[in-house]
Amino acid sequence: xxxxxxxxxxxLAPDASSLQAxxxxxxxxxxxxxxxxxxxxxxxxxxxxxxxxxxxTCVDLVxxxxxxxxxxxxxxxKHALALMLLWAGGEIKEADQPEWVREWHQGRATRxxxxxAPAAPRTEAQQKAAAKRAxxxxxxxxxxxxxxxxxLADQVRHGIAGTDQLGYKHFETLAARLIDAQAPGLAGAVxxxxxxxxxxxxxxxxxxxxxxxxxxxxxxxxxDLPDELAAVARSRLGQTIPTEQxxxxxxxxxxxxxxxxxxxxxxxxxxRRAWLIGAGTGRExxxxxxxxxxxxxxxxLLVGQAVDADLCFYPGIRALVATxxxxxxxxxxxxxxxxxxxxxxxxxxxxxxxxxxxxxxxxDPWLWGWPMLLRGSxxxxxxxxxxxxxxxxxxxxxxxxxxxRFLAASGGDEAVIAAEWSWAGLIxxxxxxxxxxxxx
Amino acid sequence: xxxGEVWQQLLSSALVGLDKRxxxxxxxxxxxxxxxxxxxxxxxxxxxxxxAVTLTRRGGFTPVKGIEPVVAxxxxxxxxxxxxxxxxxxxxxxxxxxxxxxxxxxxxxEWLELAAERELTAPPHLLVALADVATSEAALRPLVxxxxxSRLAWLAELGPGxxxxxxxxxxxxxxxxxxxxxxxxxxxxxxxxxxxxxxxxGRRLLTESWPTEKAVDLAALMRACREGLSLDDEAWLEKxxxxxxxxxxxxxAELLAALPGSAYRLRMAExxxxxxxxxxxxxxxxxxxAEFDAGLRRDGLTNKPPYGMxxxxxxxxxxxxxxxxxxxxxxxxxxxxxxxRKVNDDWRATLLPGWARAAVVxxxxxxxxxxxxSGYDGAPGSTTEIVALLSPEDAAEVARDAxxxxxxxxxELLAALPxxxxxxxxxxxxxxxxxxxxxxRGGWSTLTYLAETGFSPExxxxxxxxxxxxxxxxxxxxxxxxxxxxxxxxxxRREFQ
Numbered sequence: 001x002x003x004x005x006x007x008x009x010x011x012l013a014p015d016a017s018s019l020q021a022x023x024x025x026x027x028x029x030x031x032x033x034x035x036x037x038x039x040x041x042x043x044x045x046x047x048x049x050x051x052x053x054x055x056x057t058c059v060d061l062v063x064x065x066x067x068x069x070x071x072x073x074x075x076x077x078k079h080a081l082a083l084m085l086l087w088a089g090g091e092i093k094e095a096d097q098p099e100w101v102r103e104w105h106q107g108r109a110t111r112x113x114x115x116x117a118p119a120a121p122r123t124e125a126q127q128k129a130a131a132k133r134a135x136x137x138x139x140x141x142x143x144x145x146x147x148x149x150x151x152l153a154d155q156v157r158h159g160i161a162g163t164d165q166l167g168y169k170h171f172e173t174l175a176a177r178l179i180d181a182q183a184p185g186l187a188g189a190v191x192x193x194x195x196x197x198x199x200x201x202x203x204x205x206x207x208x209x210x211x212x213x214x215x216x217x218x219x220x221x222x223x224d225l226p227d228e229l230a231a232v233a234r235s236r237l238g239q240t241i242p243t244e245q246x247x248x249x250x251x252x253x254x255x256x257x258x259x260x261x262x263x264x265x266x267x268x269x270x271x272r273r274a275w276l277i278g279a280g281t282g283r284e285x286x287x288x289x290x291x292x293x294x295x296x297x298x299x300x301l302l303v304g305q306a307v308d309a310d311l312c313f314y315p316g317i318r319a320l321v322a323t324x325x326x327x328x329x330x331x332x333x334x335x336x337x338x339x340x341x342x343x344x345x346x347x348x349x350x351x352x353x354x355x356x357x358x359x360x361x362x363x364d365p366w367l368w369g370w371p372m373l374l375r376g377s378x379x380x381x382x383x384x385x386x387x388x389x390x391x392x393x394x395x396x397x398x399x400x401x402x403x404x405r406f407l408a409a410s411g412g413d414e415a416v417i418a419a420e421w422s423w424a425g426l427i428x429x430x431x432x433x434x435x436x437x438x439x440x
Numbered sequence: 441x442x443x444g445e446v447w448q449q450l451l452s453s454a455l456v457g458l459d460k461r462x463x464x465x466x467x468x469x470x471x472x473x474x475x476x477x478x479x480x481x482x483x484x485x486x487x488x489x490x491x492a493v494t495l496t497r498r499g500g501f502t503p504v505k506g507i508e509p510v511v512a513x514x515x516x517x518x519x520x521x522x523x524x525x526x527x528x529x530x531x532x533x534x535x536x537x538x539x540x541x542x543x544x545x546x547x548x549x550e551w552l553e554l555a556a557e558r559e560l561t562a563p564p565h566l567l568v569a570l571a572d573v574a575t576s577e578a579a580l581r582p583l584v585x586x587x588x589x590s591r592l593a594w595l596a597e598l599g600p601g602x603x604x605x606x607x608x609x610x611x612x613x614x615x616x617x618x619x620x621x622x623x624x625x626x627x628x629x630x631x632x633x634x635x636x637x638x639x640x641x642g643r644r645l646l647t648e649s650w651p652t653e654k655a656v657d658l659a660a661l662m663r664a665c666r667e668g669l670s671l672d673d674e675a676w677l678e679k680x681x682x683x684x685x686x687x688x689x690x691x692x693a694e695l696l697a698a699l700p701g702s703a704y705r706l707r708m709a710e711x712x713x714x715x716x717x718x719x720x721x722x723x724x725x726x727x728x729x730a731e732f733d734a735g736l737r738r739d740g741l742t743n744k745p746p747y748g749m750x751x752x753x754x755x756x757x758x759x760x761x762x763x764x765x766x767x768x769x770x771x772x773x774x775x776x777x778x779x780x781r782k783v784n785d786d787w788r789a790t791l792l793p794g795w796a797r798a799a800v801v802x803x804x805x806x807x808x809x810x811x812x813x814s815g816y817d818g819a820p821g822s823t824t825e826i827v828a829l830l831s832p833e834d835a836a837e838v839a840r841d842a843x844x845x846x847x848x849x850x851x852e853l854l855a856a857l858p859x860x861x862x863x864x865x866x867x868x869x870x871x872x873x874x875x876x877x878x879x880x881r882g883g884w885s886t887l888t889y890l891a892e893t894g895f896s897p898e899x900x901x902x903x904x905x906x907x908x909x910x911x912x913x914x915x916x917x918x919x920x921x922x923x924x925x926x927x928x929x930x931x932x933r934r935e936f937q
Contacts (some may be wrong), residue, residue: 006526071749155482159457208454212490219488350503358499365495374654377509379599392503408595411512423498431565438565 009084011302012064014074022081026089034297036087041326043087044101047079057083058101062109062324064300065188067104073098104157137182142221144183148174148190149218149346152211160207164197168239185238189214209423231315232364241314251322254278256285258301259373259418261428268293274301275371275429276319277313284360284371285311285319303430304437316364346432347375347416348390357421370421376416378406378428386426397425400440406431409438443470447493451485458483465489471496510598517561517589523935525563528552532569541924546859546893548573550929552583554936561589571595571603579603593909612885619645624657631664639668645678655685662691669695674702681738693740697762697801704739709767710737711759716769716783726787728756753790760794765804792816800825809834825855838866843872847883851890860896868904869894873919876912888922895922897930 013019023049034045034053044058049070057068057079068075086092097105150176155163163170171194178187193210194421197203220233230348235241250401258278263272267289276285289298301307301321308325349355353372360370376388384403387393396403409431431438441449446468453463463481475492519525531548555562562570567588574584585592585606596606604625618630635642646661653661654835662680673695680692681704696704712794717725729736732743732755743927744752765775772778775795783791796816808829816826830838842850844859857865869891872878895903910916 145787149484151485155452156483156486157458159460161455161457177531204455205451206492208451209494211454212494214488215484218493270702307795354501354503357501361495361499365491367498377511379507379509381507385504387507387509391505392508393505393507394501395504402600404568404599405565405597407598408567408591409563411564411591411594412510415511433565436563436565 004084006085006088006304008302009081009088012084012166013081014076018074018078018081021078023086024381025078025082026085031083031086033098034083034091034092035097037094038097040105042097042101042105043083043092044094044098045083045086047082047385049079054067055079055214056100058104059084062107062326065108084357109218141151141239143216144178144181144186145221145237147177148183148186148214152215152218153401155211156208160204160211163207164203166197168194170194183238185236186214186217188238189217190235217366228315228363232256232366236364236366243320246293246312246314249312251280251312252278252281252283252319253308253310253325254280254283255304255306255308256311256321258303259371259374261301261303262420262422262427262429263297272297272299275418276301277371277373279306282315282356282358285313286317286371287311287319287321303439304432315368317360347373349390350376350386350388350394351373351390353394353421368422369427372419372421372426374417374419375414376417377412378403378410378417378431379412380404386419386428389414394421395425397427399424400427403428403440406438409433409436441465441468443472443493446472446476446489450481450490450493453481453486454490455722458486463489471500512591512594515561515590515798517559518563520555520558520560520848521935521937524555524932525566527640527932527935528562529566532566532573538831543892545577547929547932549580549583550893551932552580552587554933556583556586558936560587560936561591562587564591567592567595571599571606575602575605578605579771584603604909605913624660626655628660628664631927634666635665635668639665639670641671642668643673643676654923655687658685659687659691662688662695666695666698669699671699671701674699674704678703681740689738689740693762700764705764707735707739708759708763712763713767713770715756716771722781724771724778724781724783726783726785726791728752728787729759753787756909757790757794760791761797761801762910763798765795765798765802775807776813779814793822796822796826799829803829805829805831805834809838812838823852827853828858830857832862832864836862836868836928839865839868843868847887851883851886854887854890855893857894859894861894863896866895866899869904873903873922874906874908877913879915879918880911885918888918892922892925894927895926897926897933900926901929 010019010358013022021228029043030048032048034043036043040062042058042060044056046054047057048054055068055070057066057070057077059066059076066080068079069080070077072078083092088117120149171190175187175194178184178190193207193214196207196210199206203279217233217236220229221237255278257279258274259277260275261272262275263270265271269292272289272291274287274289276287277283278285286303291297307321310322311323312317312322313319346359357370357372360367360421372394374386374394376386378392379385379387379393380402383398384396385393386396402430406415406428409415410433417424417428418430419428419430421427428440446465449463449465450816453461458481463486463514464476465476465481467478468476472492476489481489520528528548528551530562531544531551570584570588571592588595588606590608592606593608596603597608603782615630618626622630631642633647634645642665646665650658662677677696677699680688681696683689683692693704695866696702697708699705711729715726715728717727719725730754732741732751736755737743741755741758743751743755746753751756768775768778772781779792779795792811792814793816795807796811799803800812800822809831812823812826812830817823827835827838838853839857842853854861854865854869860866861869869887873884873888873891878884900923903919903926906917907916907923910919
């Protein structure tokens with residue numbers, strides 16, 4: 001019994017033309033020796049292409065991971081997509097995994113074991129050199145921090161009222177100097193606020209807020225802070241944390257519910273933010289993925305899905321998916337598999353969500369957004385709101401426009417609404433109503 | 441001072457600059473009491489205080505109170521089955537990317553029709569997208585309204601004005617206040633409802649308010665009186681023909697032309713027969729009106745021909761377009777006999793569009809057939825209107841001739857016939873498509889394309905049978921595409937069960 005719907009499969013397509021080709025392939029027949037099942041749960045088949053021998057296509061449904069002997073460099077290729085479409089449509093029977101499928105799984109397991117093997121320990125000389133580099137970096141960073149701190153003080157000393165007349169250049173000059181000082185994190189933060197003076201009424205207040213938070217960061221850079229807060233500050237300052245180091249932290253296993261996705265573009269790079277909430281722990285997580293121009297964003301976390309997985313956290317809310325133990329579709333009414341938060345009523349009150357936000361801010365005062373899974377009604381008006389059964393309401397972010405689709409879907413009744421809380425209000429991401437996953 | 445007051449101080453100093461306006465905090469109350477000490481602040485301290493205020497506000501956000509949910513009335517209608525709903529979602533979001541726009545729209549229409557037949561509603565989360573489709577495509581509105589049920593009406597009341605067409609029908613007990621104070625659309629709707637039950641009352645209301653109405657509103661209100669139109673209305677409409685406002689005269693002429701037995705229609709019949717006289721059995725002698733007289737002007741005609749047409753031809757065209765079709769029996773019992781007559785000079789080119797227009801406005805299937813058969817090749821869209829009037833038997837007969845004739849005209853006809861085609865028409869088309877040699881003729885691919893939505897899905901087996909037995913590979917492949925679309929359509933049907 002397939003656990004994915006055809007829509008969920010379609011969401012995996014890297015682009016529209018792949019999906020089109022896959023839909024045709026799935027309709028055309030021409031598949032042989034197909035089957036599904038085994039461990040890890042897979043679906044496989046042979047597809048007659050233009051060549052002599054048919055393509056071998058196999059999908060590991062847990063990761064998901066794809067293998068196809070076709071020459072396409074798209075991922076997943078049309079054959080893998082077509083196969084999954086057939087499977088999701090219930091047209092592929094359970095069977096034992098054939099030899100070639102088992103071989104592929106074994107090969108992957110060996111490769112990932114080799115990758116996971118610890119690198120050779122560093123020699124003493126290497127360690128020394130690394131330590132020296134770290135000190136040099138620290139010094140450059142400190143000078144960047146000092147420069148920013150001085151600049152911020154100058155702004156409030158001379159007054160920020162005219163900043164909207166100065167244009168981006170005012171910020172760009174500083175950002176360039178911070179990049180020279182090898183403080184890319186600070187440079188990025190400065191660039192991110194460059195648009196505020198041209199963002200319409202109330203910009204002065206928003207700009208002072210951001211200046212103040214940057215100032216706080218420069219204060220944190222030189223302060224003696226508790227470990228966790230210090231780590232958060234370092235990462236906000238732009239210190240990169242190697243993936244291995246994150247993966248070495250104790251994993252948090254839970255059924256992670258993917259409550260919403262938000263894509264944006266930074267510097268030609270596409271960024272996908274996946275907001276997760278643990279069904280058992282209630283813990284929030286943010287998984288980022290990046291794509292270069294022309295590449296498709298990672299699609300292994302689908303909205304409405306619950307992944308039984310180990311997550312490893314960066315300082316703060318950001319996390320990595322370390323190991324997946326399975327992939328199930330999250331039924332909103334059920335609220336995840338039994339024993340792992342199943343049967344629980346999904347969504348929290350506004351008060352509970354705000355309480356968790358306060359905790360989040362205590363860990364990372366520089367948060368720019370926070371996921372909320374609310375049980376409430378969406379209310380139209382001059383300003384839209386989400387109101388819960390206690391009568392507590394949160395305004396929607398005016399920038400995200402009217403949410404007629406969500407209002408239509410819920411009829412104004414109570415529903416589970418996933419949203420990102422920005423300081424300007426809620427940005428609704430997903431609504432779960434009557435077992436449907438609805439996007440704006 | 442409160443947190444809010446602290447913030448105002450910080451902000452006003454930061455705005456003009458600390459050099460010009462210093463910040464002096466007094467005793468701070470609230471959560472920041474122990475954080476901010478009273479006294480003068482330097483730039484760093486100002487920014488630190490601003491950060492403290494920011495975090496206090498972010499971490500201590502107070503929920504808004506007094507917001508009440510706005511809940512839709514409980515719907516009585518049944519929702520379409522989940523599989524059907526998911527299909528519509530895919531059609532709307534273009535997730536089945538392989539279908540072109542026109543086909544997609546046809547499939548959406550088909551979905552809506554199937555839902556309407558079963559009195560089922562569309563998934564609520566699709567209503568906004570459906571409403572927007574129907575806002576730009578008025579022909580879909582009745583179907584979208586049906587599929588939207590009470591939820592859509594509720595949404596239209598709250599939503600942006602562009603969905604006003606989806607507002608619930610005027611309440612069964614019309615409220616006369618609407619008539620006096622409402623916007624023109626509301627008033628026209630009220631008048632229409634009023635005319636449905638009591639035409640005389642509606643007439644009275646309009647006559648009373650007549651002197652104060654603007655011309656454009658009057659025209660709209662008069663058109664609402666088409667409902668319940670009878671000879672009792674003739675007097676005021678004739679009076680309206682004397683109005684000095686063109687829009688009012690035009691509306692009056694329109695209504696009188698649609699009123700059986702009106703003096704207006706008699707006048708037009710007299711005029712048209714004065715212009716066209718039979719000469720024996722085979723010829724028709726046409727003499728258009730010589731001049732644009734006051735009578736013609738009063739009856740709503742104009743003397744401003746469209747570009748490229750002479751004034752006399754224009755007058756003739758207008759008269760023929762509005763004259764009651766039954767008046768032609770004075771010359772020939774059967775329209776096809778009349779249309780076969782030879783006409784002097786080039787007047788036939790003027791008569792034909794006039795007859796076509798009259799056939800459409802007066803919805804006359806017999807005339808529609810005669811006009812179509814005469815080879816009428818009118819303005820875009822007018823063929824569709826003519827063909828839509830044909831009776832199923834006539835349509836089949838015309839189609840049978842069409843597949844023997846010019847491919848472009850065949851496709852024009854088949855594109856215009858209401859879909860799905862009748863069994864007879866479908867079989868004629870299938871017969872044509874089954875012959876591989878037809879593929880060499882022009883228009884073949886257009887025809888298979890039309891058949892994708894023209895055939896009823898029950899034809900799937902027949903098409904598959906041709907594909908199976910066909911020896912020409914190219915032919916089979918071309919029909920395979922048709923088969924796969926019919927497959928989708930029959931799936932759509934099954935999903936409703």
